[in-house]
Amino acid sequence: MHPPGWKSSPPNQLPGVASRPRIRVLLPLPLAAGAYDYGIPPGLQVAPGDFVVVPLGGRQLVGVAWDGATDAALPASRLRDVQQVLDAPPMTETLRRFIAWVAAYTLSPPGAVLRMAMSSPGGLEPPAAHAGWQAAPGPPPARLTPGRARVLAALAAGQVRAGAELAQEAGVSPAVLRGMADAGLLLPALLPRGPAFAPPDLSLPGPALGAEQAAAVAALRAQVAARDFSVTLLTGVTGSGKTEVYLDAVAECLAQGRQALVLLPEIALSAQWLERFRRRFGVDPALWHSELGAKTRAKTWRAVAEGEVPVLVGARSALFLPFPDLGLVVVDEEHETAFKQEEGVVYHARDMAVVRARLAQASIVLVSATPSLETLNNVESGRYRHLDLPERHGAAGMARVQALDLRKSPPERGRFLAPPLVAAIGQTLARGEQAMLFLNRRGYAPLTLCRACGHRMRCPNCTAWLVEHRAQKRLQCHHCGHAEPIPPTCPECQAPGTLTPVGPGVERVVEEATLLFPDARRIVMASDTIPGPAAAAAAAAMISDRQVDLIIGTQIVAKGWHFPGLTLVGVVDADLGLAGGDLRAAERTLQVLHQVAGRAGRAEAPGLVLLQTFNPDHPVMQALVSGDLEAFMAAEAAGRRPGHWPPFGRLAALVVSSEDEREADRAARDLGLAAPRAEGVEVLGPAPAPLALLRGRHRRRLLLKARKEVPVQPLIRDWLARVTLPPSVRVQVDVDPVGFM
Known part of the structure; x- marks a missing residue:
């Protein structure tokens, strides 16, 4: 197939030359046609996987030389030439097959999938070389100033060192180095490239493991060492040590000389996970997420492609990085909907990770305390192995869960915290322990209406109410981002002062908690207040250091945090996720509430979880109170099977x-x-x-x-x-x- 946008043969091409070599090139554009045919000019070597520069219309674009037969019916006179092969590691056959597979499965243009694998154009450029100094060959002069002698003593034979570093060690100024160069004592030379990322230290001892953890570690290590495709579901109650277990599998992968990829649903909130990694391996892993700057992304992309990244932890897009020898993939919290990309190429990273592992002949571990019904069905059918950690590690026991019936113990008028929950928070704080309030709703109120005429403040671009954010004095749509100031009068009837917030958001819970517990030190954890990794790490440190008494947050607070002083979790609206006709509403609500409940009682002090609900007899509430999540998932499966709903x-x-x-x-x-x-x-x-x-x-x-x-x-x-x-x-x-x- 030929590229569009041209009218005649370029002047350096001879019409009718049928023997010209040609190759298909896939461009990172959402073109339905897929790869185009290009000619290979004399003297240029091009192979599938090479990154190449080609003309398209009036532009020069970077694409990838692709697999497959070219169109023999296309005359050579109509071909345009490949202009250049870039000095970058070629895209592996495994990654090319993965791109083609994802495109076919999701019914997306292959170029749109390729664009995700070429997400850092700067990575295609070789890293810049830096100049330094080395000693001139031959013996040094008999008479040297003390400074010059120290410079030469700091340079081993053949060693190249950066000027600033050399001058500092020798205690001289940069002018001394320039003078030595003028005298022929130093020669300029390029600094050798060091490793982009420090290698993990595999000699460091891991944490002490219980018998069940040790058995799980042995099974995962054996699967990784086999260097073959396998899928394992690793389950366990919150706090059972699942992370420590799969980090041992990472260690085995590194011992095999292969690369490991860990996917987290919220990489920007992974401060405590990174601390665990540092304790286990003595270094930081490479990171991949949307908060990275262009320079860091380019460095990381290139290092991955050159095999210099032993371990990378990232969000779902990390699945498309150019690993040359991927030996292990871990999908932590595999049930999380954050792994589903809803825009552009629509794909589920958990499912595509299984495909990537299969193509790479790698092991993959799916990790969750509340696995999805799809994954459980694959276990039951024998496609996936299953390892389970049924007890919390160490002295911690599981938190006790109670349902607070809001019909029997309603909050005071205009309030949202029921008296039993308020009393429990007061008792917890009095003991010097920490408490958490969870409401999966940002802002101050989800709806603002006029008391006079009933007008509701809507988004002009979406079928959605505008959410009040009182701190910023604005109304905002959480779907398109539209925002406007809170008007002083009703836009419909012009009545002043009649706009009223309806329902609670997390800001409103903060307001109520401030009135009830004015002396408690509070922190709010929501996407509005925790915008990235630095803020998340600072918040986690404050809570761990006991600088906070009361944590109030949205779904962010459920994401795997370990706060030893936290003993009480109160869920303000446990019924919130059950509304509507979503097929997975009950399953998701159970998963979120079980996650947030798992934050309580993770050390010696016992934990308590209070669920405010108008429906304590709902199967989700009953499963959480009884702790029998398996029975709930079995009932969910039984309800979906007759109608052939997923996963059936x-x-x-x-x-x-x-x-x-x-x-x-x-x-x-x-x-x-x-x-x-x-x-x-x-x-x-x-x-x-x-x-x-x-x-x-x-x-x-x-x-x-x-x-x-x-x-x-x-x-x-x-x-x-x-x-x-x-x-x-x-x-x-x-x-x-x-x-x-």
Whole structure:
């Protein structure tokens, strides 16, 4: 296939020369055509995996020489040439196969997936060389000033050292070095490149392990040492030492001379995880997340490609880094929805990590105290191994969980903390222990309405209420980012002072806690107040050092923190995640609440968890109180199996969107009329999406539901090919959706 945007052969090409070598090149662009054919000019060697510069239209772009046969029917006279091969490690065949696999599975253009694997253009450039000094050959002069003698003494034979470092050690000024160079005593030379990242120290002893942990470590080490593909689910109650166990598997991977990748759902909040890594290996791992600057990203990308990164810990995008010899992948908190990318190429990093490990002949460990039903089903079917740590490590026992029935013990009017929870916090603080309040809702209030006319403050771009953020004196949409000042009068009826916040957000809980416990030292942990790794590390240090009495936060506080002084967790609204018709609402609510409950009582003092709920008899509340999560998941599976709902069937969502509502309706209708009709396949919709307006685009959803054995990708490809849609209409395909907004 030839690139678009050209009209005639470039002047350096001879029409009709049929024997010119050619190669396919994939560009990091969302082009449906995939790879294009390019000619290889004389004297240039190009092989699959090479990063190359090629012309496209009037631009010069960097792409990857790709696998597969070129189009023999395309005349050589119509080819444009590869311009340059970059001095960068070629993309491995494993990563090229992974990109092709992800593109086919998610029904995305291969170039869009390639763009994720080329996320740091600076990494394609060789690192800059730095100049230093070395001693001139031959014996030094008999007479030297003391300073010059110290300089030469600091330089071993053939050694090259940086000027500033050399001058400081010898106790001389840079002018002395320049004078020695003028006298022929020093020669300029390039400094040797040191390792980009310090190698982990495998001789450091790990923590003392119990019998169950030691058995799990032995099993994981054996699988890694086998240097073959395997999938293991590592489960265990919160605080059972799952991290320490899989870090031993990392040590085995490094002993095998291979690379390890650890995926965390919130890498920016991993301060305590990094401290555990440092204690185990004596160094920091390489990091990969959105907070990194361009220079650090380029250095890390290049070091990964050159095999100089033994261990990397990152967010889901780290899965597309160019590891040449990946031996172990760990997906921590594998059930987390943060591993699902909802924009651009829509993929689930947990599932794609299994594919990446299989292609690399690597071991993969999925870790969770509350694994997803999909993963549990793979264990039951024998596809995944299972290791379990049923008890907390050391002297800590599991926290006691109680449901507070808000129908029997309601909060005071205008308040959101019930009297039993208020009393428990007071007792905890009086004992000198720490307490936590959890509400998975940012801001001050989720809704603002007018008491006079009932007008509700809505986002102009989305089907969503504006959330009040009182500290910033603004109303904000958490979907598109739209923000506006809190108006002094109602926009509808112009009545002054009638806008009222409805319902609690975490800021409102802080306000109430301040009134109830004015002497308690408080900290708020939400994405508004913990914007990145530095803030997270500072907050964790303050809590661990007992500079905080009361922690108030959103889902951030559930993310694997270890605070020995924390003995009480109060969940302000345990029913929050159960509303709506989401297939996984109950499963997700259980996972979040179990995670946050696991923060309590992780040291010697016993822990208590209080769940404020209007429905204490709900299966989620009963499972949390009894601690029988297995029975709950078994009941969830039994409810989904008859209807062939995931994991016992397949789902794929098509989201049709347009800035014109009628156009979105027409496109969705046309897709509905062309929906596939086959045995074991059902198409639901079209219907307005729950967020029917998002970022100014009207959205309609169709849901393809199929039996497990039905391959949905060919069905969807054929379905989309039968309908011609205007360019202004977008169709986003989500294979295996985890959300339905």
